Amino acid sequence: MARTAYHHGDLHQQAHDQALAVLRLEGDGAISLRAIAKQIGVSAPALYRHYADRESLLAELAISGFAALRQQLLSVDQHAPRAALIGIGLAYVAFAQSEPNLYRLMFGGRVLPKGAHPRLDQAGLDAFNVLQDTIARGQRAGYLKPAPLALMTATAWSLVHGLSQLTIDGHLPNAGAEPQLAEGITSLLLEGAIAPTHNHIDNNEDTP
Amino acid sequence: MARTAYHHGDLHQQAHDQALAVLRLEGDGAISLRAIAKQIGVSAPALYRHYADRESLLAELAISGFAALRQQLLSVDQHAPRAALIGIGLAYVAFAQSEPNLYRLMFGGRVLPKGAHPRLDQAGLDAFNVLQDTIARGQRAGYLKPAPLALMTATAWSLVHGLSQLTIDGHLPNAGAEPQLAEGITSLLLEGAIAPTHNHIDNNEDTP
DNA sequence: GCTCCAAGTTAACGGTGTTAACATTGGCAT
DNA sequence: ATGCCAATGTTAACACCGTTAACTTGGAGC
Structure with missing residues (x-):
């Protein structure tokens, strides 16, 4: 027409x-x-x-947001396991910081209830899977612990999502533009927060 | 009157x-x-x-929410460093899951912009400080690495906040009631995600 | 007892999402 | 070519919303 x-x-x-x-x-x-x-x-x-209604319009915005996020995550170099993991984290947080209002819409459970828009849920899963694949690769390479994949992805996603949300909303004192914060946080997760002296204790699971 | x-x-x-x-x-x-x-x-x-307006009413609800969260965090036993850290994480996520809509309001940057309600910002800080104090205690006890306190608290807060938000909104497949997920995640942060074989590599900072 | 002020009232403005009923028109089948 | 139909617009209207202005009530203190 x-x-x-x-x-x-x-x-x-x-x-x-x-x-x-x-x-x-x-x-x-x-x-x-x-x-x-x-x-x-x-x-x-x-x-x-x-x-159909206002919410459907918002859902469509969120869907295109997830597609953009997925593209940004896919562009991370996957050669070296550690660099890939840190790169994914940095790219994720960078996306949230570059599109704060869009990111809030995508993850604002109140305005777009989960399950009401199947295409939206799928778009979210598609983005999530990029993160999950990166972790699985890190495990296959022997770089990451062979802990359950669901647990590791949940941890990584929680970390980058939480950091994104908190910096976006200005809750973190150091919220500024420094990617140093995001990198430090990712490293901390990879290497653990426990002091080396204690690190041989309590490792009663997932270590061969 | x-x-x-x-x-x-x-x-x-x-x-x-x-x-x-x-x-x-x-x-x-x-x-x-x-x-x-x-x-x-x-x-x-x-x-x-x-x-003053609708937003002020919402702000007051959020303030009382932060006070309740703070109380819940303060009730965690602080005797053993590791148990205290895991306990704080579990308590935090439990609060979010028991009051999802209140939690979303407290951290929904869009409806309550940071800086507009000073008492709200202060209430948020008060709750945040409980988490920060727990981490500082863990460092003083020598249990946690002597990394910058701001970095460690940002990491921990990001993790529990992200996990809360994702489970509340049903984004995590394993979102259910199992505290096993929260505990596994917290442990993963404490002990690190890298396989022991690689753990001696790249430790070029913060290790004495 | 009188006055003042805090705390209520009604009326109204401009805005919202949404639906019902009607109008236009481009494309397709005859 | 023509006529119908479905897609895509229109206006009018409903039921809300937050908020302000102007007015009223009534308890507390001098």
């Missing part, structure tokens, strides 16, 4: 773009269907031909 | 309680000043005698 004065022809994409722009500047709470429609030059109910 | 038909006398507290009830059941997005006023049996603008 061509674009005429009546039939817009590109409403879906333009609404998406406009919503993303508002999201970046003011956060998801500021996204208003009526305002977007007015900006595009269309009546508000017209949006309902392309999005 | 006594409570008559006109002068309510307990409006502030009742509004707080009612808002907390709605928050627990349906999340902060469902908190409506008009609905709360109607429930209490008062006109909507009456609330503005006690709260």
Whole structure:
């Protein structure tokens, strides 16, 4: 269908773009269907031909966000296990810091309840799997402990997600731009927090 | 001022309680000043005698949430360093899981921007300091590496916060009630993720 | 007893998401 | 070529929302 004065022809994409722009500047709470429609030059109910409701529009933004995150994680060099792990962590946090409002939307359980948008859940899983694959590679290379994969990925994901969220929201005193923090944290996880003197104690699991 | 038909006398507290009830059941997005006023049996603008705006009411809920979290963290036994650290982590995640909507409000940077409510920021710091003190104790006992305190607390907080958020939102496959996950994760951080064979490599910092 | 002020009231403004009912029009089958 | 149909717009309206202005009530202190 061509674009005429009546039939817009590109409403879906333009609404998406406009919503993303508002999201970046003011956060998801500021996204208003009526305002977007007015900006595009269309009546508000017209949006309902392309999005079931406001939440569906937000879900689509989050989906494209997960795709972008996945791409950023996929671009990390996977040659050396340790460098790959640290690189993934840095890339993850860098994404969150470069798109704070989008990241908050993607992981804001309150606005996009899990299970309500299957494509969104899948997009999240796709991104998550990049992280998981990196860890599995590290294990196959013998670099990481042979602990259960689910446990290790949960740990790594928790760490980078928590760090992202806390720095984004300004809760960490050292929130600034320094990637030194992210790198230090990742190293700490890899090498452990226990002092070497104690490190031979309590290793009663997963060590051959 | 006594409570008559006109002068309510307990409006502030009742509004707080009612808002907390709605928050627990349906999340902060469902908190409506008009609905709360109607429930209490008062006109909507009456609330503005006690709260500057909706956000101030939410901030007060979050403040009491941080106080509750702090109390829960303070109740952890601090006798043995390792047990204290794991206990703090478990208590933190347990709080988030028992009050998911409150936890989301406390850390939802979008609805309560940092800096807008000083008392809220202070409440968050008070809770954070319990975690920091536990780590400092672990260092003084020689159990933890003498890495910079800020780095270690940022790591620990990121880990427990990320785990809380991910389990709350159902992103972790193993999200269920098992504290086994939280304990495994905490142990992994303490002992490190690198296989023992590699553990003597790359330790070029913080080891005396 | 009078006054003042804290704490309520109603009315109203501008905004929101969403639905119902109607209008336009491009593409496809005849 | 024509006529229908489904997709895609429109306007009007409903039920909310947060918030402010202007007014009223009534208890506490001089």
